[in-house]
Amino acid sequence: MILFIALPIISAFVQSLFIQHEQVLIVSQNCGPFGCSEVTSIDFEKTIKLRQDAPLGKYNGINTYLNRSHLAFAEVGNAWSASETLVDFFNEVFNLPLYGALAFTLTYTAVVTPLVLILGFSIAIGVNGLPNIMKGPSIFVSLLPFLVTPLVGSLILFWMVDGDGIIGATIKLIFNDPDLSLKASTALTWTMLIVYGIWHTLPFSFIVFYAGLQTVPFETLEAALIDGATKWQRTIYVVIPHLVPLISFVTLMLLMDNFRVFEPIVSFSAEAHARSLSWIIYNDLRESGNPLYGSAGATSILTIIGIAFLLLPVLIRTWKDFKLKGH
Amino acid sequence: MQTQAKTSISFVKGLSFCLVCLWLLIAAFPFAWSFWGSFKVQSDFFSKADWMYALWGTNTIKETGSAFTSSGYYGAWIIKGFWKNFTNTGIVVFFTVLISLTIGTLGGYALARSGFRYAFWILMAALIFRAMPHITLVSGYLLPFFEWNIWGYLPTTIIVLVAMNQPFTLWMLHSFFLNVPKDLDESAMIDGCNRFQAFRYVVVPVMWPGVITAGLFSFLLAYNDFTVTVMLLSEDNETIIPAINSFLGTTQVEGKIMYAVAAVVSVTAPILVLVLFFQRQIVSGLTAGAVKG
Structure with a gap:
């Protein structure tokens, strides 16, 4: 297990220190009746041999x-x-690939996470208040967006917001602008991806909160009711404090999942306006014919460092809890 | 005063009821819409004239004579060879689930009975795998796999998927086995079973709920995976999800986007069935981590 986590990271790190070979060039003189000219051509044999001998490429240190x-x-x-x-x-900086991707990834994470928490909680309370017979079906329907393949789920939405699709056409109608396209502007693309993100991850927070609501002690609620607390007050002062551990768990999971947002960008083909860190790596590796391992490795390492920063507080707390439990 | 409190409660109730209804609509509608639309022709599903065409299939009737057509499915499964990708997915998913469950049950049982507190470390490993974008791991795997000439084959992908999935399965089954009372296998051993027999005859019959839950999640991971499969499989061995991705490029140009729509609906169907039958297990699996901490 450690093998499978540690090795790829080390491998990515090593790769990030190298850069792909340049092509071997031959300069030859081409003499014709009107004088000689120098022609530069690629020596394919030598290039291929060089690549085979040292697949990692040239050592490039931290220059990448x-x-x-x-x-x-x-x-x-x-x-x-x-x-x-x-x-x-900032405009200048966000035009650079890494910072642009970082900006999108962080915005996406920062917007989707709190919204999903709040909406998930409200829906959980709503479903909890439904008559028993409706609970099962509503949980079934709610689970679908979460469990369906992200690529497929986002494709379904993508076709709906397409200019000729149902939502896209309706939006055109509402704003009375036949050229309006959700894919054309950066702001709208971001909104679209964020809406998809909420749609996709909402069920997770809903399910966890719903399960948590089942464990709220009935006596405490009753006591609060006798003390004259309204439904609103009971929610704020009894239910939410009871769910705090769950909230931190869901936040952690959401942060991790949102930070690696990737598939929707592929299926919305939104890369012109929104790129995430994962997408950059994917793009480097997909570079046709000659994958940029060095570049992908470097971005991977930077992403891992980013995640470490994001998760460090949580990890430290878990470690402390564990030590407390141990003694 | 009394009536005022009552109306405000029912107002809140009504509001939350509306919210739930709205959410259910938003959650279910895209699936229903795509399913319905997949039996239409492109000029209906992406109607330039009127979105109602997709409902009644105006152009579908014109072109094929009936309001429903399975030409999208025929195109995807037969012409584009989607059945081949589906077989590949079947192989990958089957072996991923099988291997991770075998290692998971044996390992989880051993760890749960050994007494030492491994739980934290397994949990950490599971967490790290959950946190890392899979693409960063794949970028590390890719070059060595090319060098060893094992890139593009199904077994390689299965191993990588098992590796990514294992910490989670192990942790889940580990905490499941912790809840199986120790007395059970101890009494079996007093009756003369050895460790293995105790596992085989006493623990195995009671372990299925946990195994099914863990298996479901392995299934979902392997079935839904895009990152690993798109990077590690050659075109002949593609599973369904990368296949859909490559569909997009070609079908859009050919004006046969309905093939892709049909393929997408076909991919969603198994998940729908799965949720239908195993809803309870999925919910318990999703919340297990949270409630146990």
């Missing part, structure tokens, strides 16, 4: 991390000195 498609310190510095206002600066 610093180049334009990753941390890009030089470009950020330039942007800082060249741009007049902060807005200019």
Whole structure:
């Protein structure tokens, strides 16, 4: 198990230190009746041999991390000195691939997570209040968006928001703008992806909260009722404190899942407007014929570091809990 | 005062009821719509004139003579060879579930009975795998696999999927076996069974609920996976999800997007059936982590 986690990370790290070979060039003189010209051509045999001998490529140290498609310190510095206002600066920076992807990934995570928490909780309370006979079917329906393959689920939505699809056509009608396309503008693409994200992850928080609601002690609720608490007050002061551990668990899971958002971007073909960190790696590896292992490796390592930062507080707390339980 | 409190309660109730209804509509409608639409022709499902065409199938009747057509399914399954991808998925899913459950039950039982507190470390491993974008792991696997010439084959993918899935399965079954009373196998051993017999005759009959839940989640992981399969499988060995992805490119150009719609609906159907039959297990699996902490 450790083998399967640790090895790929090490492998990605090693790959990130190398850069693919340049093609071997031959310069030959081509002499014709009107004088000689120098012709540069690619020596395919030598290139292939070089690639076979050292598949990793040339050693490049941490330069890959610093180049334009990753941390890009030089470009950020330039942007800082060249741009007049902060807005200019950020525009400049978010045009760099890594920062652009980071911006989308973080926005997506930051918007989807709280919304899913709140909506999931409200729906859980709503379903809890339904008559028993309706609970089963509503849970069944609710589970679908979560369990269906992300790629497939987002495709279904994508076809609906297509210019000729039902939602897309309706939106056109409402705004009376036949050229309106959800895919054309950055803001609308982001909104679309975020809406999809909420649709897809809402069931998870709903189910967990719903299960949690079943464990709320009845006596406490009754006591609060006798003390004259309204339904609203009972929810705020009795139910929510009881669910705090669940809330932190769901938040953790949502953060992890949202941070690696990937499939919707592929199936919405939204890469022109929104790229996530995962998508960048995918794109590097998909580079036809000549995958950029070095670049993908570097982004992978940076992503892992990002996740470590995100999860560190939670991990420390779990460790402390574990030690408390152990003694 | 009394009446006021009553109306406000019923107002809140009504509001939350509306919210639930709205959510159920949002959750179910896309599936119903795509299912209905998959039996139409493209000019209905992506109607330029009027979205109601998709409901009544105006153009479908014009083109095929009936309001329903299975040409999308015929195109996807027969012409585009989707059945081959489906077989591949079947193989991958079957072996992933089988291997992870075998390791999971044996390992989970051993860990649960050994007394040492492994739980934390397994949980951590499961958490790390859950947290890491699978693509970062795949980017690490890819180059070695090319070098060893094992890229593109189904067994390689199965091994990777099992590896990604194992910590979670192990943790789930480990906590399940912790709940199986120790007295059960101890009394069997006093009656003269050895450790293995105790496992075979006493623990195995009671372990199915846990195994089914763990199996369901392995199934979903393997079935739904896109990242690993799209990277590690060659075109001949593609499973359904990457196949749909490559469909998109070709069918859009050919104007046969209904093939892709039909394929998508076919992929969703097994999951629907699964949820229908195993809803209880899925819910208990989803909440197991949360409630036990």
